[in-house]
Amino acid sequence: MVEKEQILKAVQTALEAAPERKFQESVDITINLKNIDMAQPKNRIDETILLPNGLGSDVKVAVLGRGEITTQAREAGVDLIISPEEIERLGGEPREARKIANEYRFFLAETSVMGQVGRWLGPRLGPRGRMPMPIPTGTDVRPIVERLRSSVKIRSKDKKVFHARVGTTQMPPEQISENIDAVMKRIEGVLEQGSQNVRSVYVKTTMGPAVRVI
16 A cells, blocks of 8 residues: 555655646546456446545536426536436537536436436436436435535546546645545555555646656
């Protein structure tokens, strides 16, 4: 298991090495696995991880349904609410549906509309790993939205190399390090051989050089 001090040192180096920019860059990690057959679906990683310090920028959430769930969604400041009628309309507007699928990070849907979502939006959301989390009637969606705003979704698909966003250059290195530690603990927790399946981890800013963590 990678030591916290090791992570912090790598993050500090990456931030110092990053060219000065007039805009806020994201900070990402690249994880390389080993000794694992990613052709087997059971070995693939598909995790939503709550980061202790959030991502340092807005994470867009969309809610699909009608009635109470939409009222709560508005109270939670959700960025996009899609009614059942709108779900069907978007099914006939592939360009608009694709734009929404790319722009919004998390989708929540009332269980009663999941069938419609699968039929009309599945081709846009599914391949991107954005199929909605089903929300049973009567569930308070507000705390779920708040949690997702501080979360990152990681999908390895069938590749041994994958990436995860862990913060921005405006965040203190200590907070970014804590986020990386949370991600690595979850990843190692779901791997068959834990840390033995991790070949290497790198951290970098959007435009900066990659710095090896392990």
